Amino acid sequence: MTDPGIGPGTAEPQQDQKESTDPRIPGSGPSGARAPGAPTAQDAPAPAAPTAAARRTSLLVTLVLGGLTALPPLSMDMYLPALPEVTDALHSPAATVQLTLTACLLGMALGQLVVGPMSDKWGRRRPLLTGMVIYVIATAVCALAPTAGLLIGFRLVQGLAGAAGIVIARAMVRDLYDGVAMARFFSTLMLVSGVAPVVAPLIGGQVMRVTDWRGVFVVLTVIGVLLTLVVWRRLDETLPPGRRHAGGLGEALRTMGSLLSDRVFTGYMLAGGFAFAALFAYISASPFVVQDIYGASPQTFSLLFGVNSVGLVLVGQINGKLLIGRVSLDKALAVGLAVITLASVALLLMASGVFGEAGLAPIAAGLFVLMSAMGLAMPNTNAQALMRSRDAAGSASALLGTSTFLLGAVASPLVGIAGEHTAVPMAVVQLVCALAAVGCFVGLCRPWQRADEEPAPAGTTSRP
Numbered sequence: 001m002t003d004p005g006i007g008p009g010t011a012e013p014q015q016d017q018k019e020s021t022d023p024r025i026p027g028s029g030p031s032g033a034r035a036p037g038a039p040t041a042q043d044a045p046a047p048a049a050p051t052a053a054a055r056r057t058s059l060l061v062t063l064v065l066g067g068l069t070a071l072p073p074l075s076m077d078m079y080l081p082a083l084p085e086v087t088d089a090l091h092s093p094a095a096t097v098q099l100t101l102t103a104c105l106l107g108m109a110l111g112q113l114v115v116g117p118m119s120d121k122w123g124r125r126r127p128l129l130t131g132m133v134i135y136v137i138a139t140a141v142c143a144l145a146p147t148a149g150l151l152i153g154f155r156l157v158q159g160l161a162g163a164a165g166i167v168i169a170r171a172m173v174r175d176l177y178d179g180v181a182m183a184r185f186f187s188t189l190m191l192v193s194g195v196a197p198v199v200a201p202l203i204g205g206q207v208m209r210v211t212d213w214r215g216v217f218v219v220l221t222v223i224g225v226l227l228t229l230v231v232w233r234r235l236d237e238t239l240p241p242g243r244r245h246a247g248g249l250g251e252a253l254r255t256m257g258s259l260l261s262d263r264v265f266t267g268y269m270l271a272g273g274f275a276f277a278a279l280f281a282y283i284s285a286s287p288f289v290v291q292d293i294y295g296a297s298p299q300t301f302s303l304l305f306g307v308n309s310v311g312l313v314l315v316g317q318i319n320g321k322l323l324i325g326r327v328s329l330d331k332a333l334a335v336g337l338a339v340i341t342l343a344s345v346a347l348l349l350m351a352s353g354v355f356g357e358a359g360l361a362p363i364a365a366g367l368f369v370l371m372s373a374m375g376l377a378m379p380n381t382n383a384q385a386l387m388r389s390r391d392a393a394g395s396a397s398a399l400l401g402t403s404t405f406l407l408g409a410v411a412s413p414l415v416g417i418a419g420e421h422t423a424v425p426m427a428v429v430q431l432v433c434a435l436a437a438v439g440c441f442v443g444l445c446r447p448w449q450r451a452d453e454e455p456a457p458a459g460t461t462s463r464p
Contacts, residue, residue, distance in 0.1 A: 064235050065172060066189050067227050068128075068165035070196035071135070075104055075162060076283060077200035077305065078220060081298040082213035083287045089213065092148040094288060095413065101284050102412045103152045107159020109405030112167040116398025117252035120245045124168050124175070124394075125237050131164020132228040139224055143217035159405075165227075167397045174386045174393035175238040180324055183383035187320020187375075205302035245392075255395045265388040265396070267444025271337070272381030273403040274437035278340060278430040279374055280408035282367055285415035285426035293423060294360040304364050308371040315375030329380045330447035336376025337441060341434040343370035348427035363423065370430065377437070384445075407433070 079100075087097045111131070118127045138158040145151035169189075177185050207215045245251055259265050290301045323332045347366040350358040382400060389396040411433060415426045441447075 060234060061172075061176075062185075062188060064227075064230055065169045067230070068169035069189055071162045071165045071227075072108060073196040073309075074200050074220060074223060075139075075158065076101060077196070078204040078207075078216050079213075080201055080283065080287045080305070081204045081302055082208055082216050084291060085208065085213050086148075086151075090148045090151070096148050096152075098284055098413060099152050100148070100155045102409045103156040104159040104162075105280070105405045105409040105412065107156040107161075108163045108166060109159075109402045109409060111160035111163025112398040112401040112405070114398075115164045116167045116171065116394040116396075116401075117245075117255070118394070119168050119171055119239070120252070120255075120392060120394035123237050123239050123241070123244060124172055125231075125235065128164050128168045128235075129228065129232055131161045131168075132224065132231060134161035135165070136221055136224040136228060139217055139221045143214045143221065163401065167394065167401050170382065170386070170397040170400065171393040172238045174389070174397065179387065180329075182386065183324050183329055183379060184320045186379035186383050187316050187324065189379075199306070201302035201305040205298045208298060239394075252395060255392045256399060259389060259392065259396055259399055262388055263444050264446075265385050267440050267446075268381045268385035268388075269400055269403050270440040271333075271437045271445065272378065272385070272400065273407040274433045274440065275337065275340060275374065275377040275381070276404045277407040277411040278344065278433035278437070279371065281411045281415050281426050281429040281433065282371065284412040285423070286367070289363070289423045289426060290360070294363070296360065304367075308364075308368050311368050311372030312375045315372045316379060317375075319376050319379060323376075328447075329384055330445070332376050333380040333384070333441065334447075336373045336380070337434065337438050339373035340370055340377065341431070341438060343367075343373065344427065344431035344434045348424070348431050351423040351427045 083094075083097055086092075086100070087094050090097070115127050115131060135158060138154050138161055141154045142151060142158060145154060173182060173185055173189070203219065204216050207219055211218075245255070286305065287301060290296045290304060291298065296304070319332055343366050347363065347370070349355060350362055350366060385400055386393065386396055411429050414429050
C-alpha cells in the first residue's frame with residue numbers, strides 16, 4: 001500500500017524491520033537508552049517530504065484504525081443512557097442489566113486472545129473482516145432480544161466479534177510505527193477514537209427521544225455495516241507474509257508465555273488494565289449515579305459524559321503533541337496514574353459525606369479529572385508494552401486488550417454491590433484499581449532501572 005507510515009501530525013514511519021533483532025526500540029525507554037550501533041536521529045537521513053497521495057493514504061488509515069478502536073466506546077456508551085429503561089422494559093433488576101455491559105466486555109477480552117494470534121498467522125485483513133461481519137449480525141439480534149438473558153448472551157457474542165477491531169487496529173499500529181512515533185500515533189488515534197465517547201452518549205440520548213433502547217442497537221448495526229464496508233474496500237494488509245507466524249495454537253501459547261515472562265511487559269499490561277478498570281467503574285456506575293442519585297435526565301447525563309470524554313481527548317493530544325519527545329513516556333505515565341489516584345481519593349471522600357452532602361457539580365468535576373488523566377495513562381502504557389514485541393504484535397495486543405477488558409468486566413458489577421442509591425462503591429473500586437495500577441508500574445516496570453533491565457523474552461524478537 002502507499003506508505004501508510006507517514007501521517008499528518010504523526011511521527012516518522014517505522015524503521016526497516018531488518019535493522020535490529022532487539023525488540024526494545026532504541027531511544028524508546030524513559031532514559032532514551034539506545035542499543036549499541038543503532039543509528040541516532042542525527043545519523044538518519046532527512047525524510048523526503050510526503051506526497052499528497054501518501055498524506056491522503058495515511059489520513060485514511062488513521063481514520064479507519066480510529067474507527068476500529070472506537071467500537072468499544074460506541075458499543076458501550078451509546079447504550080449507557082438506556083440502562084434504566086432496559087431495566088424497566090425487560091423487568092430485570094439493575095444488577096442483571098449491568099451484566100449486559102459485563103458480557104460485552106468479557107467477550108471483547110476473550111475474543112482478543114483468539115483473534116490476536118490468528119492475525120499474526122494469517123495477516124490482519126481476513127480475521128478483521130470476519131469479526132466485523134459477526135459483530136454486525138450479533139448487534140442486530142440484540143435489537144430484537146425479548147429477555148435480559150438473551151440480550152446478555154448476544155452482547156457476549158457482540159463483544160467476541162468486536163474484539164477483532166480492537167486487537168487488530170493496535171497490531172496494525174505496531175506494524176507501521178516504532179518507538180516514540182508509535183506513542184504519538186496512539187495519541188493521534190485517541191483524537192479520532194475519542195470522538196466516539198463524546199458523541200455516543202449524545203447520540204444514545206437523542207435516539208431515545210424518538211424511539212426506545214432497541215433503536216440504539218439499530219444505530220450500532222448501521223455503524224458496523226458502514227465500517228465493515230470501509231475496511232473491505234480501503235484498508236490494506238500491513239503484515240507481509242514473510243513476517244507471519246507459521247505455527248498453530250502451540251506457538252501462539254508459547255509466544256504469549258514469553259511475553260508474560262517479561263516483567264516489564266507484564267507491568268505495563270497490568271498498569272494499563274487497572275487504569276481502565278477505574279475508568280470502567282465510572283462508565284458502568286455513572287448512569288445510575290448521575291440519573292438516579294442526582295436526578296439528572298438522560299440528556300444531561302449524556303452531556304456530562306461528553307464533556308468528560310473531551311477532557312480525555314484533550315489530555316491525549318497534549319501527551320502526543322507536547323509531552324512525547326520532551327518528557328519520557330514513563331514520566332508522563334507516572335503523572336497520569338498519580339492524578340487518577342488523587343481524583344479517586346477525592347471522589348471517595350465526597351461520596352462518603354466527609355465534606356457534607358456533595359452535589360452533582362463536585363462529583364462531576366472529580367470524574368472529569370479522573371477521565372482526563374486517562375489521556376496520559378492509556379496511550380503510554382500501550383506504547384511501552386508494544387515496544388517489547390515486534391513480530392508478535394498480534395499476540396501482544398491480544399494480551400493487552402484481554403487484561404484490560406477482563407479487569408473492566410470484574411469492576412463493572414462491583415460498583416453496584418451496595419445498591420443503586422450510593423456512589424461509594426464506585427469510588428472504592430476506582431481507588432483500589434488506581435492503587436493497583438501504581439503498584440504494578442512501580443513494582444514491575446521499575447523505570448529507574450531501565451538501563452539494567454534484562455533482555456526481552458526470546459519469543460518476542462523480530463525476524464530478519
